[in-house]
Amino acid sequence: MELNPQTELALGKAEKLPLGKLHAAQYLVAAILVILSIGLWRLEVVSADNFRAMAEANRIRKVPVMAPRGRLFDREGRLLVDNYPSVSCYLLREQVKDLSADLPKIASGLHLTVEQIEAALKRFQLSPKYQPIPLKQDITPDEQAFIEAHRNELPELETLEEQRRVYPRDGFAAHLIGYVGEISEEDLNKEKYAFYQPGDVVGKSGVEATYDALLRGVDGSRDVIVNSHGKEIGHLGETMAKPGQDLKLTIDLDLQIAAEKAIEGKNGAIVAMDPHTGEILALASRPTFDPNQFSVRLSKSYWNEILTNPEHPLLNKAIQAQLAPGSTFKIIMSVAGLQEGVAQLMHVPCNHGATFYGHYFSCDRNHGMVTIDNAIPYSCDTFYYTLANRLGIDTIARYATSVGIGQKTGIDLPDEVSGTMPSTAWKLKTQHEKWYAGETISVGIGQGAVTATPIQLARALSGIASGGVLRRPHVVFPDEVPPDQLEAIHETFPGSGEKTIPLSTENWQIITDAMYNVTSSPIGTAYAARLEGIDFAGKTGTADIVGGREKNSKNKNTIPNAWFVGMTPRRNPDIVVAVLWEHGYWGNNSARLASGIIDTFVEKQRKRANNIRIAAVAPAPVTAAADSEDAAPKTSGADRPTNPLLRSLAARIMESCWLRLHWMHNL
Structure with a gap:
């Protein structure tokens, strides 16, 4: 069907947009393009450094380097308390959003119960997400192997090398030396521990407690590069830990x-x-008690044994x-x-x-x-x-x-x-x-x-x-x-x-x-x-x-x-x-x-006094030069060397005087 020219002209006018609406649409599109351009400019130029840093943070992990505690010596420099290398397992909450699905497997591999892990999570629920949670200290080689074998499945598990206390056996000097342990929630509320964090190891009794600030040192850190699975693939830098100060005790x-x-x-x-x-x-x-039992996580059985002992082994009598x-x-x-x-x-x-x-x-x-x-x-x-x-x-x-x-x-x-x-x-x-x-x-x-x-x-x-x-x-x-x-x-x-x-x-x-x-x-x-x-x-x-x-x-x-x-x-x-x-x-x-x-x-x-006297009166060794008449010019008077007989007599007189003075002092 063909339309006459007048009809076509009427239809074209009906379909054409009004000029004002067309201009409004053009301005809207232009504004959107400007906004998008500004946003892109801010992302690519203004905030580039920030996003680059965030991206770096996603692949860089700060691993703590624990400072070894200062050693303890007796008054003569004999070692009493030392440290030994140990490996502990930590939980990284940043690696996964939901830990609940992995808890049974983690508990099985680390020989823990799910309840123990949940208790640790509860203790650290208010701490920053980036702070690792200590799960188990002094883990065994088979537990280390479990963590390495499940790196991809359990990226939240991390191992950390630490120095652990080793004390004399059989409770030797235990009440004097004391012991260390993980800081408690009660201690964290005290002013003395204002700068301590959950999981820190502190002195609990004895010298370990009194001189904890000197013995604990300052922890360092290590920046490592990790992949999307949390596996370490590179190393950037390290802030060295400062070991604790060694102390010499007065005990003999x-x-x-x-x-x-x-x-x-x-x-x-x-x-x-x-x-x-x-x-x-x-x-x-x-x-007495065994402080080595306290240097890692204290077992409930040993703690109950201590608490129920009517003789109170922890009491320093x-x-x-x-x-x-x-x-x-x-x-x-x-x-x-x-x-x-x-x-x-x-x-x-x-x-x-x-x-x-x-x-x-x-x-x-x-x-x-x-x-x-x-x-x-x-x-x-x-x-x-x-x-x-x-x-x-x-x-x-x-x-x-x-x-x-x-x-x-x-x-x-x-x-x-x-x-x-x-x-x-x-x-x-x-x-x-x-x-x-x-x-x-x-x-x-x-x-x-x-x-x-x-x-x-x-x-x-x-x-x-x-x-x-x-x-x-x-x-x-x-x-x-x-x-x-x-x-x-x-x-x-x-x-x-x-x-x-x-x-x-x-x-x-x-x-x-x-x-x-x-x-x-x-x-x-x-x-x-x-x-x-x-x-x-x-x-x-x-x-x-x-x-x-x-x-x-x-x-x-x-x-x-x-x-x-x-x-x-x-x-x-x-x-x-x-x-x-x-x-x-x-x-x-x-x-x-x-x-x-x-x-x-x-x-x-x-014995000590006798050794000192022997050293004091021991004759000087005779050298070949001393035997020669030409070795040194002859002297006279006070400068002339005494003969061995006179030296021996002088030594006896000195020893007699020393004994008399010692006897008078004892009186």
């Missing part, structure tokens, strides 16, 4: 071995200290056992009595005890007439009952407090306890009751409410034997620690510190001579522990506990605790040893343990 390995052997199989503690400096020469506590000191307290009573001008005037008849305030207080023996000179060797309770009654509790407390009883010593080990020194004010504050005079009688022999720790007694009695000079005990040489950190440690572990108490020379001699008679005189309570040729002094203590003194009782908890504090020489001692043997009965049993350590110390000192 030989004395520590002697102390460990002496206390083995018993419950209690031994402390050996240098009274001149406060350096701890040995510290042992029993029962050298600084935490608060027990009645028994008759070792009589030395402090003697100081109080002599300084107050009371004890030297006392002549007390002992007939197996005496009555005070209507109550009979017994004594082990009938000592007859007792004075201050024989009261200490006899360890006569009747004498000290009488002395306590004359002095009164507040005078006793004043002198006991002055030597550190009832106060922390400030030793640089965590969780030291203060013990108790009762007084009228103490009882009113703690029990809201008045002090009765009859209570003072038991305090006079180190019983009643008074309690002390082995480190307190070692420091107190060695301070008295040193003329009243008390040093702050420590287990790390102060020059090993930066001054600011040393000051912080002193603030962290407050105590009675360095101090001097008034003690007259006459009273000092009376007390130290009496302590010498404890071990050297047949009337002394520790005569069986005497050491021939050694100026060995000390004081025993048999501390009764609730239930009475029953040596052969089936219930060992009724058997008294055996104390001894001994030293050599008797005045200005070079070493003091405090022994607590729980339920060891008589104090002379502990005296035998202490005598072995004293003997080890003296023998070592004698």
